[in-house]
Amino acid sequence: MSDFVVNMFSDTVTRPTPGMLQAMMTVEVGDDMGGEDPTVNRLESMVAELLNKEAAVFACSGTQSNQMGIRSHCFPGDELLIEENGHIARFEGGAPAAISGITTRTVRGRHGMVDVSDLEGKVHADNQHLATTKLLCCENTTNGGGGRAWPVDQLQRICGWAHEVGLKTHLDGARLFNAVTTSNVHVREICDGFDTVSICFSKGLGCPMGSILVGSKENIHRARRIRKMMGGALRQVGIIAASAIYALENNVERLAEDHANARTFAEAISRIDGISIDLDGVESNLVFFGLDPEIGDASQLSSALRERGVRIGAMGPQMLRACTHLDVDAAGVVRAADAVAECVQAGIKQFAASKFGPFCRA
């Protein structure tokens, strides 16, 4: 098997650039558990100010900052509402229930997004028989929903409605700056309606780790206590905060390149017989595409690509997801699209030739 040449598995695979490493090496640090790391403090106030919120707290991962946010709004016996493809509902190990005693009620939407009509009637009345509906969680860009950026008016409408009916609002902004890039608005327009916002530094922003939770002083105070309980309060973590500051200053504008590369890739694979893709749905750095079952299944195509030095993950029996980021350039996505074409054509030929079907190495 070759070393991965084009790794489009996720935007979490990026390695820190020399500039980022330099920023990390020359940083002032202290004991952050005591609030004494000047670089963490600088990052927290920088992001709070950027989003026009009162406070922020660094977290180890996006899962951790989502769970800190959720727990800062809810008590055991409460429930949250979320679109059924949401990361919080599907990919955080059941954490709302396990960590906070919270029920997750999923709602079917479109492309990971919901509107007021999907949620009306879903808020429980105050009744001892029922879980207390406390929180609405949204995700922007949507991941499981296909890399879409919410229309800003829809976000504002849904947050307005949520507050009217007494819900708190949390935004899983793992890829918030991808959403900003797609929507071409100030980040505040996306975040204003949310009581808490979680942002990942470890995705498109290119840091080795880290996330941040932003919100009111009261929520962030609670979130700090929860972070400590989760074992996520760290010491000289200014080394990591320095990478996040560097990313905010250097890696936000360039997300547009990732989106352009995703589009190039999407258009190239749309011309391959046996691949299905909704080109209009490619709005950010995530490209979801389907494989005709006559050719093979998604995991077979993923393995065949891997042998050709291209890594793209299977997201369902016939669905794959390719992801662009700062370690994949324009030539890389062309190479990857060529590899998809080769594999699919090889698969088709093999299928015609063999009763065992495509990619079958048995």
Ligand SMILES: *Cc1c(COP(=O)(O)O)cnc(C)c1O
């Ligand atoms: C990646 C991701 C997270 C956080 O994941 P971690 O691996 O815990 O950092 C949260 N939400 C979404 C939508 C994500 O894609």
